[in-house]
Amino acid sequence: MVTTLACDTKRGWKFDFSFYVAAKEHQHTRKLYFAQSHKPPFHGRVCAAPPGCLLGASPDGPTKGFFYVPSEKAPKARPSATFGFNPCVNTGCGKPAVRPLVDTGAMVFVVFGIVGINRTRQVDNHVIGDPGSVIYDSSFDLFKEIGYLCRLCKAIAGNSELMLHPECKELPEPHLLPGQLSHGAVGVKDGRVQWISMAFESTTYKGKSSFQTYSDYLRWESFLQQQLKTLPEGSALHRGFQTCEHWKRIFMEIIGKRQPSLPHGVPVGWALAAGTRGGVQSALYGLALSLLICVAAVTVFTTHVLLLLPVLLSILGSICLVVTVMYWSGWEMGAVEAISLSILVGSSVDYCVHLVEGYLLAGENLPPHQAEDAHSQRQWRTLEAVRHVGVAIVSSALTTVIATVPLFFCIIAPFAKFGKIVALNTGVSILYTLTVSTALLGIMAPGSFTRTRTSFLKALGAVLLAGALGLGACLLLLQSGYKIPLPDGTSL
Secondary structure, X not given: OOOHHHOOHXXXXXXXXXXXXXXXXXXXXXXXEEEOOOOOOOOOEEEOOHHHHOOOOOOOEOOEEEEEEEOOOOOOOOOOOOOOOOOOOOOOOOOOOOOOOOOOEEEEEEEEOEEEEEOOOOOOOOOOOOOOEEEEOOOOOHHHXXXXXXXXXXXXXXXXXXXXXXXXXXXOOOOOOOOOOOOOEEEEEOOEEEEEEEEEEEEEEOOOOHHHHHHHHHHHHHHHHHHHHOOOOOOHXXXXXXXXXXXXXXXXXXXXXXXXOOOOOOOHHHHHHHHHHHHHHHHHHHHHHHHHHHHXXXXXXXXXXXXXXXXXXXXXXXXXXXXXXXXXXXXXOOHHHHHHHHHHHHHHHHHXXXXXXXXXXXXXXXXXXXXXXXXXXXXXXXXXXXXXXHHHHHHHHHHHHHHHHHHHHOOOHHHHHHHHHHHXXXXXXXXXXXXXXXXHHHHHOOOOOOXXXXXHHHHHHHHHHHHHHHHHHHHHXXXXXXXXXXXXXXXX
């Protein structure tokens, strides 16, 4: 690197010395240039910039070039043990590590050897209570059906639309998390295999919406039934079924009713059939109760039965139209739909009650020339009510619809569906208010009626009397031994 002529010992140079250099740039290094020559007056040198180390026009080679040395300003901190480590240098990298599993998928079990559930000990037809006992298939013989079981296993594993990991072993062994248990096993009783359960990891993930998961359930059910039809006529595998814990939770969300866990091996279709009636019944109870409260409140507010009828007919018409649109759209009775039915009553009554309030206020300023004919009074008061509150209620409806539009694009399915139901009900309610309610007020509303303290007390007394009569009727039915069913399945 340096010629011997330049190594003057008086200047502190030694003939033998060493220092660290690198051919490539690293962290905390600086670049130096060198040039070598053994002909006076030139000598080897190390420079911080190229002009001082250019001995000729030849390219960099053995006699000149550059290198990197540790920087004097480098921190004294100890470098990381993995600094500069590259596992793939000069060798081929192996296969990447298997991605760690996350418990977000649904495990589907195909069960054979179980016929059904014995529920003869149940006192009622409600899903809450004694789940019953398992009825085994006496004709199921594992060793006789083992060939068909293997064929079914391979057929299911080969369906990439249903299976996340297309593989089939002696018994399908799913990819499990540490501590996660698999129900893919056999049930042995009295030395004989009574049932067998094969576990498959489905492509269904637990973040899907209820009805998307329900369509996945139908695909599993349809594919399994197609495979079972290919078996011989006398095979006991025809009574096989598929079940999944995630299916059951989704069905409970769809029907709007929760129930305790069923024994493993019970088809979710049986739980769905048993719980659908209870879910719809609970929704109807909530709808009837909210409607009764609404009628009582509107009666006290309007203080006249002919003003109550337009409101009541508008509410019933709006609810029927909204439910019809939900049916045409293919929506089933789920938790969101059941809750929305009770909310629909309160949101439907808003606009028509404001219209009735405008009708009552218009009666306080009735012109003298309109006071002779009752028909003219109704028409004038109705037009004044629409002029007075029409802009306000239409603006309120538009604001509500616009506010629910962002909910349409929610990833969480219940929020999106709830926003659509609220927007639909708001549109139908304002439509009924401006058409049906206005027409009914112009036809049957009292022309010369004005709200007074006496009419308010009469309406309040009528509501209290109706409530007392209803309570008395319930007490008489209970004393006579009649059981009044409640929304939760129990009875008084």
